Amino acid sequence: MDFAFSEEQGFIRDTIQKFIARECDREVVKKLDEDGQYPEKLFQTIAQMGFCGLTVPQEYGGGGLDSLGAAMVTEELAAISPVLAGAFCATTFSGGLVISSLGSTDQKEALLPEIVQGGLCVTFGVEEPDSRYGSVLVQTAAAKSGEGFLLEGSKSFVRCADRADYIIVLADTDGDADSGDTLTLFLVDMKSPGVKVEPMDKVGFHSSSLCRVVFEKVLVPARSILGGEEMFKKGWSQLENVMAVRHLEVAALAVGLSQGAYDYAAGYAKEREQFGQPISRFGAVRTLLSEMAIGIQTGRDLLYRACWRADSLKGFLKEALMARIVASRVAQRSAMDCMQVLGGYGYANEYDAQRYLRDSMVLFEGKISSDDLMGSLSALLGLDGASR
Amino acid sequence: MDLRFEERQEKLRETMRKFVEQEIPREYARELDEKDEFPHHLIRKLVDYDLARINIPREYGGHGGDILDLMIIFEEIAKRFPTLCWSFGNILLYGNEIIGVNGNTEQKEKYLPRLAKGEIKFSFGLTEPDAGSDAASIRTRAVFEDGHYVINGNKMFITGAGVTEYTITFARTAESKYNGITSFIVDTSLEGYSAKQLEKIGHRGSNTCEVTYENVRVTPGDILGGQEGLNKGWWQEMKLLNQERLVLSSCALGIAQAAFDDALVYARAKLGRTQDKGVAQMIQHQLADMASSVEAIRYLIYAAAWKETKGMQPVMETSISKYFSAETAKKVVTQGLDILGADAALMEHDMQRYLRDIMIYSIGGGTSEIQKNIVAKTLNL
Ligand SMILES: Cc1cc2nc3c(=O)[nH]c(=O)nc-3n(C[C@H](O)[C@H](O)[C@H](O)COP(=O)(O)OP(=O)(O)OC[C@H]3O[C@@H](n4cnc5c(N)ncnc54)[C@H](O)[C@@H]3O)c2cc1C
Numbered sequence: 001m002d003f004a005f006s007e008e009q010g011f012i013r014d015t016i017q018k019f020i021a022r023e024c025d026r027e028v029v030k031k032l033d034e035d036g037q038y039p040e041k042l043f044q045t046i047a048q049m050g051f052c053g054l055t056v057p058q059e060y061g062g063g064g065l066d067s068l069g070a071a072m073v074t075e076e077l078a079a080i081s082p083v084l085a086g087a088f089c090a091t092t093f094s095g096g097l098v099i100s101s102l103g104s105t106d107q108k109e110a111l112l113p114e115i116v117q118g119g120l121c122v123t124f125g126v127e128e129p130d131s132r133y134g135s136v137l138v139q140t141a142a143a144k145s146g147e148g149f150l151l152e153g154s155k156s157f158v159r160c161a162d163r164a165d166y167i168i169v170l171a172d173t174d175g176d177a178d179s180g181d182t183l184t185l186f187l188v189d190m191k192s193p194g195v196k197v198e199p200m201d202k203v204g205f206h207s208s209s210l211c212r213v214v215f216e217k218v219l220v221p222a223r224s225i226l227g228g229e230e231m232f233k234k235g236w237s238q239l240e241n242v243m244a245v246r247h248l249e250v251a252a253l254a255v256g257l258s259q260g261a262y263d264y265a266a267g268y269a270k271e272r273e274q275f276g277q278p279i280s281r282f283g284a285v286r287t288l289l290s291e292m293a294i295g296i297q298t299g300r301d302l303l304y305r306a307c308w309r310a311d312s313l314k315g316f317l318k319e320a321l322m323a324r325i326v327a328s329r330v331a332q333r334s335a336m337d338c339m340q341v342l343g344g345y346g347y348a349n350e351y352d353a354q355r356y357l358r359d360s361m362v363l364f365e366g367k368i369s370s371d372d373l374m375g376s377l378s379a380l381l382g383l384d385g386a387s388r
Numbered sequence: 389m390d391l392r393f394e395e396r397q398e399k400l401r402e403t404m405r406k407f408v409e410q411e412i413p414r415e416y417a418r419e420l421d422e423k424d425e426f427p428h429h430l431i432r433k434l435v436d437y438d439l440a441r442i443n444i445p446r447e448y449g450g451h452g453g454d455i456l457d458l459m460i461i462f463e464e465i466a467k468r469f470p471t472l473c474w475s476f477g478n479i480l481l482y483g484n485e486i487i488g489v490n491g492n493t494e495q496k497e498k499y500l501p502r503l504a505k506g507e508i509k510f511s512f513g514l515t516e517p518d519a520g521s522d523a524a525s526i527r528t529r530a531v532f533e534d535g536h537y538v539i540n541g542n543k544m545f546i547t548g549a550g551v552t553e554y555t556i557t558f559a560r561t562a563e564s565k566y567n568g569i570t571s572f573i574v575d576t577s578l579e580g581y582s583a584k585q586l587e588k589i590g591h592r593g594s595n596t597c598e599v600t601y602e603n604v605r606v607t608p609g610d611i612l613g614g615q616e617g618l619n620k621g622w623w624q625e626m627k628l629l630n631q632e633r634l635v636l637s638s639c640a641l642g643i644a645q646a647a648f649d650d651a652l653v654y655a656r657a658k659l660g661r662t663q664d665k666g667v668a669q670m671i672q673h674q675l676a677d678m679a680s681s682v683e684a685i686r687y688l689i690y691a692a693a694w695k696e697t698k699g700m701q702p703v704m705e706t707s708i709s710k711y712f713s714a715e716t717a718k719k720v721v722t723q724g725l726d727i728l729g730a731d732a733a734l735m736e737h738d739m740q741r742y743l744r745d746i747m748i749y750s751i752g753g754g755t756s757e758i759q760k761n762i763v764a765k766t767l768n769l
Contacts, residue, residue: 361733
């Protein structure tokens with residue numbers, strides 16, 4: 001066993017930390033949040049540093065498969081700006097990692113080089129207003145029409161849909177049957193006529209969007225099926241990989257956000273004095289911060305293990321899901337306890353604790369609650385009684 | 389043993405429920421939260437319902453109500469819009485209660501009738517930028533000069549300080565940490581007083597301010613309790629703590645109840661869609677857990693309040709109430725977030741606001757850690 005990072009991973013962490021220190025301080029992020037402005041320029045700088053190719057194989061211009069490296073970048077960014085980290089995920093995970101593993105050769109050749117340049121934002125459309133992932137209730141339908149399909153329906157909680165170039169859409173391709181193998185994943189160009197985007201009003205992640213995407217008779221060519229035409233009606237099996245990637249993303253965002261909240265709270269606790277001493281000396285404050293540190297390390301270890309499996313081409317759904325569950329809980333707890341450590345100042349908008357708390361609520365993207373996650377996990381553990 | 393509320397109290401609760409349904413529809417509460425403006429208009433309505441005199445002694449024209457009445461009012465309002473609890477607190481708690489408990493006859497006669505009519509409101513100015521949990525370390529000073537006390541200093545997080553006509557100002561009048569503090573009734577229209585509203589994540593509209601005193605001149609007659617109140621500020625404040633903790637506990641209960649109620653509606657819809665019975669049970673048990681917590685808060689805090697009305701001086705009990713209700717309500721709200729999943733973060737649901745609002749109860753009015761310090765002290769640890 002070996003917990004050491006590769007030299008390159010060390011370099012990645014170092015470089016991104018330097019970038020943050022140089023260009024992305026708390027004031028910059030605060031301003032973006034207040035103005036609800038997307039951090040386009042910052043993201044482009046990250047792309048120029050070459051980080052968007054971290055999940056793309058070398059033959060397509062990337063750095064080879066290093067989702068651990070990408071998770072590290074996500075973490076570092078999320079500690080200061082979960083929004084910027086989310087933008088990075090949309091390119092590297094939803095984009096690079098999914099297309100590298102599930103795309104057809106044509107799709108890879110067309111899209112991966114652009115992803116490496118940071119020029120492509122890919123998002124998921126899995127949840128629907130009235131359905132849950134995991135249930136068979138996928139109402140978005142794609143009916144055969146000439147050479148392609150006509151897509152009809154809507155998806156909710158789609159991240160960054162207003163800026164995305166492509167959306168991976170789960171659709172029912174067999175009107176009447178209701179077993180899993182009627183589903184197909186499409187890689188839909190967001191510029192297609194009939195795609196409409198409606199931003200949802202949310203409590204956090206103010207400088208990026210969460211949207212409803214409506215498809216009104218959108219014509220999708222057959223070659224847009226993710227993985228090519230032979231993957232028609234194989235969406236269910238691909239979904240496992242898509243969801244696993246998504247769990248990784250959220251876990252990485254959550255670990256980073258938690259770390260940011262911890263650093264902020266610990267820094268404050270060492271400075272703030274009450275009763276003639278820094279509050280960090282009080283047993284209560286030490287307990288709050290130590291519990292946070294334990295939680296963060298637990299989430300991070302699970303995350304890295306899931307990444308390691310992904311990078312070793314082993315299945316990583318269960319590991320990523322566990323990482324997501326733990327890390328999301330830790331993020332919520334850390335954001336709340338960060339506010340507690342700051343006391344009254346934690347409640348004031350002038351300080352960042354309130355932003356960590358608001359952002360932590362949006363982390364649960366996807367219509368996913370803990371019973372959904374635990375439902376999925378317990379099923380993976382063979383506890384749902386279904387024979388597998 | 390009998391744990392029922394009296395008929396009079398049940399009637400008050402009924403009135404409050406009606407008030408909330410009629411005057412604060414959900415949409416309106418959301419709008420107020422977004423606008424971040426003091427709810428003058430709703431205060432006016434509460435006064436019209438004749439609620440502002442509820443805890444004023446009968447001899448001063450009030451209804452002579454007690455802490456249980458306040459808690460019933462606050463719990464019901466908090467279910468819909470907790471900011472209004474605080475704003476109404478600018479009359480009931482920081483006006484009626486402070487003047488009623490610590491004022492001299494002259495002050496009671498001067499202020500209570502006007503408070504009862506909603507003509508004036510009070511804020512409570514103790515905390516300073518560097519004196520929060522350690523409130524007795526305040527540095528705002530009142531110096532006696534030519535027959536006046538001249539006040540200089542800064543206060544922080546003073547709720548309502550920019551909209552109330554008077555503010556109770558704790559200032560240092562002698563060096564002794566606890567025996568050198570005097571509370572003054574300060575007219576906020578006096579020269580040298582200024583308040584700036586802070587932006588914050590929850591309880592929006594409460595007008596919580598940063599306050600500056602620059603040579604604000606008051607008379608010895610403005611000392612709370614009159615001349616005898618000199619250097620007694622800290623001990624006057626101690627007399628209010630049980631009430632304050634209980635009132636805050638009832639707000640936390642209201643928010644927890646609201647989170648539970650919303651989660652229940654949502655969970656029912658979810659159960660209707662869930663085919664996996666095991667997953668259904670996860671949802672059911674989550675709700676059962678929340679229900680247990682809300683029930684525990686309710687009985688704990690009303691039992692402590694009952695002791696307070698019987699003059700049993702339940703210091704440990706009110707600290708436990710404040711601590712337990714705040715922390716448990718936070719837990720209930722996070723479970724509510726869990727039930728709603730991603731929907732919880734949307735402004736079209738109130739769950740995100742419940743979290744924003746509940747977070748202050750483990751901080752304001754003595755943090756959870758400070759409450760536990762008090763409990764530990766009463767346990768002789
Ligand atoms: C919205 C809002 C409204 C408010 N309204 C009013 C008002 O109307 N009037 C008023 O006077 N004040 C008001 N306050 C102030 C409030 O009472 C204080 O914020 C509170 O007492 C905590 O003080 P602090 O913010 O300075 O935190 P600090 O005292 O700096 O506490 C920071 C952290 O250190 C911990 N800590 C501090 N001392 C100890 C210790 N001895 N042992 C263990 N842990 C410790 C705390 O628990 C907390 O976690 C309000 C505050 C807010 C945010």
